[in-house]
Amino acid sequence: MHFFDPMKLALEDFDINDITYSKLKGPDKFDKRIVIINIGRADREGLAYIIEKTASMGPKVIGLDAYFEGLKDPYKDSLLRSAFEKTKNLVTISRIEWDHHGEGRFIKDYYDSAHSLTGYGNITGEEGGTIRNFSPYEKIDDSIHYSFAAMLVKQYSTEAFKKLKKRHDHNEIINYTRRNNQYLSFTGEQLLNNDVDDSALKGKIVLLGYLGEDENDIEDKVFTPTNEKFAGKSRPDMNGIVVHANIISMILDHNYIKKLPSWVNIVVAILIGWLHMSFFIRYYLENHIWFHLVAKFAQLLSAIFFVYIGIFLFDKFNMKLDMTLTLVVIILAVDIIYFYEAFAVWMHKKFGYTTVFHQQHH
């Protein structure tokens, strides 16, 4: 089925609601609860200093979005280990690896023993695809493991965490409300040089992660629905740490997206398809001279209108109604009438099938 790959690439990663994020909706207000510190290319020694300095400024919780594998340099390793041990409110990154039987393996990093708070950094999306979902927690070997964002929220707001848990949703849709500059961010260097105000981190969620050296740096960047180019080839638009920040903002604001079950999407598609068919068939049978023009115009208008309905529900009620199937029905409606007419006439000739089309074949 690789023949269909180009179609898959073009359409599978496309979601109508992406237009809302990328073209229609501006970002929300600045989130003062979260601060992002760009760790740049700091080594383990540099990170140790950044963690210690951050901790000294009184944040409620610190999240380090960097993963460490194995030994590197005994001196630098011990500095980082010491920083981990001293910073009790530090949440580090772990990973979950799933095998093809669906069995998960929870993997901590090299500093496993030095810290107790960890959350997996996995976010859900195809490789190179748009990141739309995340799983707040996973059960592996009878233990519950929380995601990086959920673990940070657990330390920051018990109430918000309880609400998240109550939802029992393993595949939450990320409601992207902010881009990089809707969070206060600065470099680790600026922090160590005392260029940051003493009150800037007090009582906040501080995320230490990679924000890149410039806008062309795409390391640790992913595609999100906020990408200006929502279909076709483009560049990744958001750093992983900002994705985590958006998830945290969403959980803290209880600003979840409500997913409508697939049967609702199907019922809506059937209803709208039925409405279109009845309208088109009537015109077709009347042999209206304007049929083709009216049909194409109606298709265009209804496509625009029903996409708007989907966007309106998404924007006003955080309700995700997938209009893709409905759009396909609208687009194919006229061709299906042609096909059905030919089929019905053939059935009439062959088997005497009674049809409204038998008198005049268009």
Add this chain to the structure above:
Amino acid sequence: MKKILFLIYLFFIAVAINAQDNSFLIYSVKGNVSVVENKIESKAKIGKIITGNTSLKLADGSVATLICNEAAMFTIKKAGSYTLSQFKDSCETHSSSVSANYVKYVWNQMTAGHEGSPGSNRKAFMSTVGAVSRSVNNIWIDPRLDTINYSNGDFPLSWKSYADAKDFEFSLYTSPDGGTPLYKNTLSKMKISIPSFASRLKPGNTYYWTSAVKGETNDEIKVLNYVEKPVYEMVLNKLKAEGPAYESDAEQAYRTAFGLEDARYLSEAYQYYLRAATLKPDMPLYRSTLMSFKKDYEIK
């Protein structure tokens, strides 16, 4: 009567609420920026929250980005002292509804110019050149002239040529992207004195210049900041005040010149190097520094 008093009271409350200060968050700082709060000046630090009564001081070449009321972001690039209440307008946010944006989006999609596709209209799509640029530039401009601050005095902008050219074109722009030059002159010498075009400049603005062999182009753009007098005087006074208690005039002039050169005030630095050498002509250091400075910057 009670009702009238109550209404007046309500009116004053409404006015007071309306007059409340906007809150500003210092989002990023570049260069030398300070905050003046209750007549106390301190270094502007990222993450600090300040109110409309606070003043912000920006030295030359400094930039500060602020966020007003957690919503509107704006940047101050021009050197000077600002009371934040004057940026009240920048606190206003204008966001249209998703529905209105959708109508605009659909309209734009339907009315946008259709240039066809690369297969049908190659001329509209031949903008990508599949190669790196390695153009020959016959002009070399000293990197020390990359950015200079200028307030007064006679100082030349100079360059060297690898080509055996007779005429050179000097161009001055108001934008780093070029465009129509604000001033253009064809010269036989490989330098131009700033006062020769200073009448076209407005203090407090940044200009961009380049020079090229006549008929050729040069993409290398240099920056000329035409600094307002009070800003320059602030830098100068600060430099002068930094000296030791017992310092001769010549020593002070030499130290000031050094500081000004470091701050990219080259024309002004030249005046002070000259002054130091004049005040103490028997000091070899002052003389040799002046000679080197003149040689480096083509001052005759």
